[in-house]
Amino acid sequence: MSQPKTIIEKVWDQHVVHEEEGKPNLLYIDLHLIHEVTSPQAFEGLRLSGRKVRRPDLTYATMDHNVPTIHRNVIKDQISKKQMETLKENCEEFGISLADINHPDQGIVHVIGPELGLTQPGKTIVCGDSHTSTHGAFGALAFGIGTSEVEHVLATQSIWQAPPKTLQIHIDGKLGTGVTAKDLILAVIGRFGVRFGTGHVIEYTGEAIRNLSMEERMTICNMSIEAGARAGLISPDETTVEYLRGKRYVPEGEEFDKAAQQWLNLASDPGARYDMELEIHADEIEPQVTWGTNPSHCVPVSAQVPDPLNAESDDEKDSIERALEYMGLEANQTIQSIPIEHVFIGSCTNSRISDLRKAADIVKGGRVHEGIRALVVPGSQSVKQAAEKEGLDKIFIDAGFEWRDAGCSMCLAMNDDIVPPGERCASTSNRNFEGRQGNGARTHLVSPEMAAAAALEGRFVDVRKQMSTV
Ligand SMILES: CC(C)[C@H](C(=O)O)[C@@H](O)C(=O)O
Numbered sequence: 001m002s003q004p005k006t007i008i009e010k011v012w013d014q015h016v017v018h019e020e021e022g023k024p025n026l027l028y029i030d031l032h033l034i035h036e037v038t039s040p041q042a043f044e045g046l047r048l049s050g051r052k053v054r055r056p057d058l059t060y061a062t063m064d065h066n067v068p069t070i071h072r073n074v075i076k077d078q079i080s081k082k083q084m085e086t087l088k089e090n091c092e093e094f095g096i097s098l099a100d101i102n103h104p105d106q107g108i109v110h111v112i113g114p115e116l117g118l119t120q121p122g123k124t125i126v127c128g129d130s131h132t133s134t135h136g137a138f139g140a141l142a143f144g145i146g147t148s149e150v151e152h153v154l155a156t157q158s159i160w161q162a163p164p165k166t167l168q169i170h171i172d173g174k175l176g177t178g179v180t181a182k183d184l185i186l187a188v189i190g191r192f193g194v195r196f197g198t199g200h201v202i203e204y205t206g207e208a209i210r211n212l213s214m215e216e217r218m219t220i221c222n223m224s225i226e227a228g229a230r231a232g233l234i235s236p237d238e239t240t241v242e243y244l245r246g247k248r249y250v251p252e253g254e255e256f257d258k259a260a261q262q263w264l265n266l267a268s269d270p271g272a273r274y275d276m277e278l279e280i281h282a283d284e285i286e287p288q289v290t291w292g293t294n295p296s297h298c299v300p301v302s303a304q305v306p307d308p309l310n311a312e313s314d315d316e317k318d319s320i321e322r323a324l325e326y327m328g329l330e331a332n333q334t335i336q337s338i339p340i341e342h343v344f345i346g347s348c349t350n351s352r353i354s355d356l357r358k359a360a361d362i363v364k365g366g367r368v369h370e371g372i373r374a375l376v377v378p379g380s381q382s383v384k385q386a387a388e389k390e391g392l393d394k395i396f397i398d399a400g401f402e403w404r405d406a407g408c409s410m411c412l413a414m415n416d417d418i419v420p421p422g423e424r425c426a427s428t429s430n431r432n433f434e435g436r437q438g439n440g441a442r443t444h445l446v447s448p449e450m451a452a453a454a455a456l457e458g459r460f461v462d463v464r465k466q467m468s469t470v
């Protein structure tokens with residue numbers, strides 16, 4: 001019997017095209033996703049060196065970061081406009097498929113890959129974007145790359161990478177009602193910090209992971225990068241296979257059955273060893289809210305903002321003090337006493353149809369609290385369409401939410417969807433860094449359910465209480 005292997009090793013080994021002792025491996029890339037922000041210089045580099053795109057058929061582009069989510073074709077910001085025009089020209093010149101702003105397949109790059117079935121188990125997937133880890137939910141080895149690497153992949157369909165270390169996060173038990181995949185990954189980062197994954201590819205295992213839908217698994221893998229990891233993935237199982245059946249770029253009939261068998265064989269072997277192993281229990285997790293300026297600054301909704309005086313080191317004390325000052329919060333203030341002015345339901349973490357359904361369930365029949373601006377931004381035009389078919393748009397609009405077109409939007413405020421300085425936003429995105437949603441903006445990361453509940457109450461509340469009164 002050969003040594004048991006993790007899925008990380010299996011996928012890696014299948015893609016090494018060149019290796020030399022002490023040097024990074026040259027890895028073959030199966031899918032290269034492109035967006036308007038990190039690709040212009042890469043294409044320019046190709047032009048300057050007179051090179052072509054090696055595999056346009058394995059390259060797929062969309063516009064997401066800069067696109068307006070209202071008045072679609074009025075792009076005021078000149079840099080955004082230029083980046084979008086440039087992507088269009090580059091895709092035409094190099095023969096790459098593009099879902100541009102008016103295309104029905106347009107959406108956040110990490111939402112449309114899975115939706116179209118471009119994302120598949122066992123593939124190596126790269127994109128000039130850190131949240132490429134999202135695609136790991138399918139058992140793909142998916143990681144973000146820099147612009148010079150984008151050029152390298154365009155030209156050669158391969159990339160130099162040092163073999164990663166492997167890290168297993170085992171999550172046993174069951175998530176309680178009202179406790180979501182978002183709370184799970186926030187709790188993991190809250191417990192282990194924003195650096196524990198450095199140099200590693202994480203594999204999430206255990207009962208709680210097996211019970212998640214594909215969309216929930218994407219939320220988990222999406223935030224692997226916020227733990228410092230190179231990528232995060234989940235071994236494929238029947239849930240993976242059923243999600244992919246019938247998707248546009250997935251094989252059909254007997255070919256599908258064959259592919260499905262290969263996908264399932266990729267799962268980590270029993271007894272496979274990891275370089276590091278961590279454990280957390282799902283039953284102990286409550287809905288989470290971040291209070292600070294990185295995703296590890298999070299506590300259960302029933303808790304209080306931390307007190308710097310209880311910090312374990314001077315560094316931690318400084319970091320808490322600084323975060324509280326930026327966030328305009330007092331030590332020991334209860335989370336549920338924090339009033340908000342904005343709500344953002346969207347981003348590649350939480351903008352898929354199941355996220356919108358869960359938020360709509362909370363919102364149904366309610367009213368957005370006075371003085372709050374609340375946005376729902378579907379992750380793709382196809383999510384938007386599906387939601388409208390079910391009448392979710394009506395639930396949101398009737399409650400006083402704005403219903404927008406697809407894009408990254410208020411996740412990073414590269415378009416007009418900005419949180420003004422000093423104002424506070426309950427956001428379903430993945431980063432609460434200083435200035436992330438606008439200069440001086442204050443971001444609190446939560447699940448779609450918690451964001452919806454906060455929109456109605458005007459402050460953070462325990463969504464589980466609202467659920468029992470429904
Ligand atoms: C603009 C892009 C390079 C960036 C990333 O790499 O993640 C963005 O998507 C983000 O979420 O900060």
Ligand code: SF4
Nearest residue numbers: 131347348408411412
């Ligand atoms: S939605 Fe946010 S995190 Fe995701 S790719 Fe866009 S900007 Fe990055």
